[in-house]
Structures are given as structure tokens and as C-alpha cells.
Amino acid sequence: MTPPRHAAGAGRQDDPHDPQAYEGAGAFEAAVDGLADPLNDPLPGHHGPTAVPHRQQSPHGPQSPQQAPPEWYDPEGYERDWYGHQEPVPQAPAEPALPADENVEPRTEVLRRIDPADEAPREPEPLSGDDEHESAEEPGERYGVPPVSAASPAPATGGRAERRRAAKGRGRRRSAPPPGPGAAGTDGAPAKPMTRMEARRAAKAAKDSPAVVISRGVGELFITLGVLMLLFVTYQLWWTNVRADQIAGKETHKIQDGWAKGAGKPEAFEPGQGFAIIHIPKLDVVTPIAEGTSKDKVLDRGMVGHYSEEPLRTAMPEDKQGNFALAGHRNTHGEPFRYINxxxxxxxxxxxxxDAYYTYEMTSVLSQTSPSNVSVIGPVPPQSGFTKPGRYITLTTCTPEFTSTYRLIVWGKMVDERPRSKGKPDVLVG
Known part of the structure; x- marks a missing residue:
């Protein structure tokens, strides 16, 4: 028997398959408002076990809010199907509330999902040269992180792979070289003492070899010889001149004081005794003349020596005929004849x-001759250019400079004899 139909606009709203159920004014809106969540709840009149009956609009106004009905799907099963089995993450214990008057920021705990791949066991990796030294260190000591003790809780970190990546990003600490034998350990404890053989080897290594000792001694010897040679050269080239000038100056004053006192002239002068003064204005030379040519008594004292000993005896200036021959140093010891060339x-x-001033004029020079050529101081020297006896002067010295290999000879002839009573000659006054 066919059930009677309702009048137009009055279809049954409890039958969702009836096309006339929502034709009434406000019927559809009333059905939708009855849903707790219009996007997730089933349509009105769903025949499922979790179907939610729609709210009927009361003729007296909207109904009071009701508690949301339970969902029709299983959230736990949905999460298990898509994400797999998840272990519950332990929650940190709640911290005690701080007083309201303290300005402290609340602590925020960040929970991270653990990747199961990080927890899988891994094969140990081979250690490199640096890792062998670092393997004995704790992970915190190796990467500059303070070690975790029982008193302080471990910081929240990820898996092993993440820790290794973070350590590589910060770089490695260079390992210190291993301590040598006998050195103290890193913890301050004394190292293992060396054996007798090791001590002998260490002492032998620290000891210089014979070659080093010999080379060092030779070097010190050369340095000493060099210093001595330098001192000797300084003495010869400088100090001997200083001392000779002092001695010659005193001897000059002694001679002049004796003349001023009117002391009588002896018949013969003693070796080394000063009796005259030679003046060479061009060379600014004023030097006493002593008897003899001894180095110790005359020449090395800065004076000029007269050849007065046989067989090289020569004439005196006051002699009416003869060669007045003199000798003097060219270098060192006052060097009075250095520039006679x-x-x-x-x-x-x-x-x-x-008694007088005897003036000679230079006539000739012999630049070099043998020390054994004594004819240069003869009464009439053959190489001087003189042809007959006269009143001559001869100056002899060593050549070349700083040697005594040869002799340098300078000759002159007397041109004026002036008594002391008449004063100095013109060549000395100007």
C-alpha cells in the first residue's frame, strides 16, 4: 500500500532520500545547522552507526548549544596507518612556577620526532691518523664540549649521525705530540723513568762530537789570532808613532836647553846622544840627530841616526870636506823620512x-837600491852625480813603504853655512 504523500512544501525532513524533504522554507538551513562540523560530519540522515541527528529548529527560536558529538573516524588508527608506530615521547617534568615579581622568561621545551634510521646500529668506521689519537678522548673533550656528569643532565641532542655531522662542521682539534721519554704526562703525573741504556743514549746525543769540538777550537784560535794581529797593527802604525814623537820632542828640548846653557862641545858624542837638529821645511820635519844608527837607541826613538861607526863612518857637517850621511824610518816610530821621495x-x-846652521839643496834621488850598496854614503857617491869631493848630505830610508827590502837614497850639497850668532837662515824664518 503506497503511503500518502504530504502536501507540497511539507515533505518529510527525516527521510534524506525524499526530494521534498528540503523544499520547505528554512528546512535545508535547519538541517545544516544541526551538524557539529559541516565539513567532516556525514550528511543528515546517514545510516552509519556514528550518524549525527540533525538539530530541529524549534519554533520558539534556536536551540541551546550542545556538546559536539564524537567523530566518526579513529584518529589513532589514522596516525598509525600513515606514520607508523610511534613511541610516546617522555615529557619533561613541569617546572615550578616562578613568583610573579621575577622577570624570568618561561622555558620552552622543543620536542622532535626521532628518526628510526638514526637509532639503527652502525658498523664501526676505520680510524684515521688523527682519529687514533682522538679515540682515547671523550666525545666532549674531542669537540670542545664539556663532559656530561651525573650531577648535570645531558643536553637534548639528536641521533649519532647528527652528532657526527655537527662535530665535522665545527672542525677537529689538533692533537698534541706525544711526550718524549722522561717528560711528565698530561695529567701532571711523572712519566716512566728512562732505562740505563736510554739515559746513556740521551747523554751521548747531547754531547758534542769530536769534529764539532775541533772546529770550535779552531774557530776560537783564529778569532784570537785575528784580535792579536789587529792589536799588533794598531801598535805598529799608531802607538809607535805616538811614543816616538814624545821621545823625539823631549830630546829636541834637551839639546836646545844644553845649547842655551853654553855647555861645551865634547870631542866625540856617545852612541845615542843627540847633537843636532834637522829641518826639512817642505815636509814640515823637525827631528833631532843622534850619534849612531842603532834601532833601539836612535831610530826606534823617533830620531835620525848619523853613520858614525866603522866601516860606515861618515863626515860631520862642520868638516870642510866629506859626506854627512843620515838614516831614518820611513814608516812607524815617528817616520821622519816617510815623504823624502x-x-x-x-x-x-x-x-x-x-855653532851654526848648515843649509843643503837637494840635487838627486835614487829611488831603489840594495841594502848592501854602501857606496851611496861614500865621500863621492858614484850614482849621485857628484864628480869631485865636496860637502854633501845623504838621506837613506827603507822602500817600498812598510817593508825593508830596498833603500831609497836622496843627495844634496851644502850651499850655506851660517853662524848661530847671525840668526836663522831665511828658509827657516819664512
Whole structure:
């Protein structure tokens, strides 16, 4: 029997398959408002076990809010199907509430989902050269992280793979070289003492080899010889001149004081006794003349020596005929004849004695001859250019400079004899 239909606009709203159920004014809106969640709840009149009956609009106004009905799906099963089995994450214990007057920011705990792949066991990786030294260190000591003790809780970190990546990103600490034998350990404890053999080897290694000792001794010897040679050269080239000038100056004053006192002239002068003064104006030379050519008594004392000993005895300036021959150093010990090679013909050479001034003019020079050529101081020297006896002067010295290999000879002839009573000659006054 066919059930009677309702009038138009009055279809049954409890039958969702009836097309006339929602034709009434406000019927559809009333059905939708009855849903707790219009996007997730089933349609009105769903025949499922979790179907939610729609709310009927009361003719007296909207109904009071009701508690949301339970969902029709299983959330736990949904999460298990899509994400797999998840272990419950332990929650940190709640911290005690701080007083309201303290300005402290609340602590925020960040929970991270644990990747099961990080917890899987891994094969141990081979250690490199640096890792062998670092393997004995704790992970915290290796990467500069303070070690975790029982008193302080471990910081929240990820899996092993993440820790290794973070450590590689911060770089490795260079390992210290292993301590040598006998050195103290890193913890301050004394190292293992060396054996007798090791001590002998260490002492032998620290000891210098014979070659090193010999080379060091030779070097010190050369340095000592060099210093001694330098001192000797300084003495010869500088100090001997200083001392000779002092001695020659005192001897000059002694001679002049004796002349001023009117002391009588002896018949013969003793070796080393000063009796005259030679003046070479061009060379600015004023040096006493002593008897003999001894190095110790005359020449090394800065004076000029007269050849007065046989067989090389020569004439005196006051003699009416003869060669007045003199010798002097060219270098060191006052070096009075150092520059006689600069004399030119006509340059004056004055010999001052107790009675007179004897003036000679330079005539010729022999630049080099043998020390055994004694003819250069003869009465008439063969190489001087003189042809007959006369009143001559001869100056002899060593050549080349700083050697005594040869002799340098300078000759002159007397051109004026002036008594002391008449004063100095013109060549000394100017």
C-alpha cells in the first residue's frame, strides 16, 4: 500500500532520500545547522552507526548549544596507518612556577620526532691518523664540549649521525705530540723513568762530537789570532808613532836647553846622544840627530841616526870636506823620512848645530837600491852625480813603504853655512 504523500512544501525532513524533504522554507538551513562540523560530519540522515541527528529548529527560536558529538573516524588508527608506530615521547617534568615579581622568561621545551634510521646500529668506521689519537678522548673533550656528569643532565641532542655531522662542521682539534721519554704526562703525573741504556743514549746525543769540538777550537784560535794581529797593527802604525814623537820632542828640548846653557862641545858624542837638529821645511820635519844608527837607541826613538861607526863612518857637517850621511824610518816610530821621495832638486835641507846652521839643496834621488850598496854614503857617491869631493848630505830610508827590502837614497850639497850668532837662515824664518 503506497503511503500518502504530504502536501507540497511539507515533505518529510527525516527521510534524506525524499526530494521534498528540503523544499520547505528554512528546512535545508535547519538541517545544516544541526551538524557539529559541516565539513567532516556525514550528511543528515546517514545510516552509519556514528550518524549525527540533525538539530530541529524549534519554533520558539534556536536551540541551546550542545556538546559536539564524537567523530566518526579513529584518529589513532589514522596516525598509525600513515606514520607508523610511534613511541610516546617522555615529557619533561613541569617546572615550578616562578613568583610573579621575577622577570624570568618561561622555558620552552622543543620536542622532535626521532628518526628510526638514526637509532639503527652502525658498523664501526676505520680510524684515521688523527682519529687514533682522538679515540682515547671523550666525545666532549674531542669537540670542545664539556663532559656530561651525573650531577648535570645531558643536553637534548639528536641521533649519532647528527652528532657526527655537527662535530665535522665545527672542525677537529689538533692533537698534541706525544711526550718524549722522561717528560711528565698530561695529567701532571711523572712519566716512566728512562732505562740505563736510554739515559746513556740521551747523554751521548747531547754531547758534542769530536769534529764539532775541533772546529770550535779552531774557530776560537783564529778569532784570537785575528784580535792579536789587529792589536799588533794598531801598535805598529799608531802607538809607535805616538811614543816616538814624545821621545823625539823631549830630546829636541834637551839639546836646545844644553845649547842655551853654553855647555861645551865634547870631542866625540856617545852612541845615542843627540847633537843636532834637522829641518826639512817642505815636509814640515823637525827631528833631532843622534850619534849612531842603532834601532833601539836612535831610530826606534823617533830620531835620525848619523853613520858614525866603522866601516860606515861618515863626515860631520862642520868638516870642510866629506859626506854627512843620515838614516831614518820611513814608516812607524815617528817616520821622519816617510815623504823624502817628494823632495825636488833645489828644496832646502837645514842642519842646526850648537855653532851654526848648515843649509843643503837637494840635487838627486835614487829611488831603489840594495841594502848592501854602501857606496851611496861614500865621500863621492858614484850614482849621485857628484864628480869631485865636496860637502854633501845623504838621506837613506827603507822602500817600498812598510817593508825593508830596498833603500831609497836622496843627495844634496851644502850651499850655506851660517853662524848661530847671525840668526836663522831665511828658509827657516819664512
Amino acid at each position: 817628494r823632495l825636488s832638486p833645489g828644496d832646502p835641507i837645514v842642519v842646526e848645530t850648537q
